[in-house]
Amino acid sequence: MAVDASEAAVALLWEARTLPPHTADAPLRLARSVRTGEPCGPLAAPTPDTPGRRALHDALLHAAEVFAAPVRAADAPPRPPLRHRPGLRRALGPLGREYGLRVALCVGSCTAVAQLIRPQQWYWLPVTAAFLAKPDLGPLFSRAVNRLLGTAAGVVLFTAVQALLPGNAGPVALAALCGTLLPVAWRHFALQTAALTPIVLAFAGLSGAHGAPGSRLVDTLLGCLVALAAGHLPRLGSRRAAVAVHWAAALYAAEAYLAQVVDAPQAPRADRLRLRRAAYQALAEARTAVAQAAAELPPAGVPTESWAPAVTAIERLLDATTACAVRIEHGGRRLPAAEARTLTAALTRLAEDASARRHPGDPALPDPVRLGARCASLADVADQLHTVRTLSPAA
The missing domain is CATH 1.20.58 (Methane Monooxygenase Hydroxylase; Chain G, domain 1)
Known part of the structure; x- marks a missing residue:
């Protein structure tokens, strides 16, 4: 329920259309009901005339059903396989060895x-x-x-x-x-x-x-x-390697999430949500690594002004991907296959360059303005991917 509402909020942010004032009262009612245990009462949902509004409408409807149903214990989420545990990968990877x-x-x-x-x-x-x-x-x-x-x-x-x-x-x-x-x-x-x-x-x-x-x-x-x-020994004590590893992991996670959205829109929704959580978790770890490295004294630290905009660009890329997924689910429009493959291939190339610690190449990307006439969802993703590619060499 909370995931549905957060994805709807991201889609509404990208649509940049003002919601009716009474709609903003629905999340407050839900929060008050969770805090006090009292019934949430009627929830005012927006008119479902856009994909973002339809997503919020469905999320509020689902919330009303959940709050009206008898309370029962939630099932424990399944344990992820070893290959999906980032802590184990870090322990066996270059950061663990260092x-x-x-x-x-x-x-x-x-x-x-x-x-x-x-x-x-x-x-x-x-x-x-x-x-x-x-x-x-x-x-x-x-x-x-x-x-x-x-x-x-x-x-x-x-x-x-x-x-x-x-x-x-x-x-x-x-x-x-x-x-x-x-x-x-x-x-x-x-x-x-x-x-x-x-x-x-x-x-x-x-x-x-x-x-x-x-x-x-x-x-x-x-x-x-x-x-x-x-x-403060060279290489052994520097936080730059940790930032580079987390940066590459964030790019790989973003690529996996984008590929799931554009290449397999009919796949189970649980798979997409798992990749979405992994992408935002990798982004949070990269942001933490940048903050920790920026607080170190030279030469162990890294300049924040180089890495912070790059990490923010990945965050906006993930938000654009989430908005694209919501539009696909609640709009039903298919994406241009050629442009979608180009975007995923370009993000894969950036992730491979970051993992190999080499200067990022110049993968071909569609023009966001021209792509916007065919698919606004992919145009937003392409625009943010342009920004990520531009900021990667500086970082």
Whole structure:
């Protein structure tokens, strides 16, 4: 139901025709009914005189039927096959190999240093570097600064409590207090480190380790320095490779979605919706990769002004493809076969060039203005594909 309404909204956006004011009240009624559990009441649907309005009309009609029916448990969606799981592909692909090499370098270097300066507690240093090497915790420099500040705050807190409560009472009380703060502190890396450090120091103190606070602070400083050095090595530490991989994945997902819409309009709708979700998910991952890379310090980062417009162009291409699919389903018009094959072939070529890390070629594309006289749906897709091709070399 929500998917039908969102696709109808995309189609209405491309039609650029104002809806009657009373129609906008229908989604609000549905949202209020979901929030409160009360009946949604009558829903005002627009006159189904265009494909977008017909799609919204059918979506609201389906919503009214669903809300009027007895509540029943929804069936669990089937698990996707392994080939459709992007996490597994990333782990076995170039990003997984690069991450493995970076972690191995950090952990190996820190282990060698720790064995030289402190063989009894050598594990603290490589563990610190392994946490800092994770790419999903924010920019590397801010991770290192937050880790160091959080550790320093935890060491100061542990030392103060130990001076006020000598013996085992101080570490036990501090571990209990910081343990209760973990659910609140986990949202910020520095606060999380500040809450975890006294717990680790309390366990070390109760086990008989001497000088643990000072050693912990020194190990954190060394681990930050090693992670910063490894994270800014050429190729190994750069986020540019991650952005390029996600960019190619977004192009491939967009190509699969477009091919399903224009080449197999009679295929099951569930297949098209699966490809649509995969395309928008790949787009979201590419946008996240660009944002993370832009936050890194040079030379590990990438300029946002080059990649952000390119990612936005893919988003508009997916929206145009969705609008085209809605028009096919609710308009019934067949697409020009030759132009449709040309568009899918051009998008395939762009995806292959991005995956091979080579300069994009110049695949033939139909003129959107001339194509608009025959098929407005494909003309919108061709226009956005022109933009993607233009922005690909800059990205």
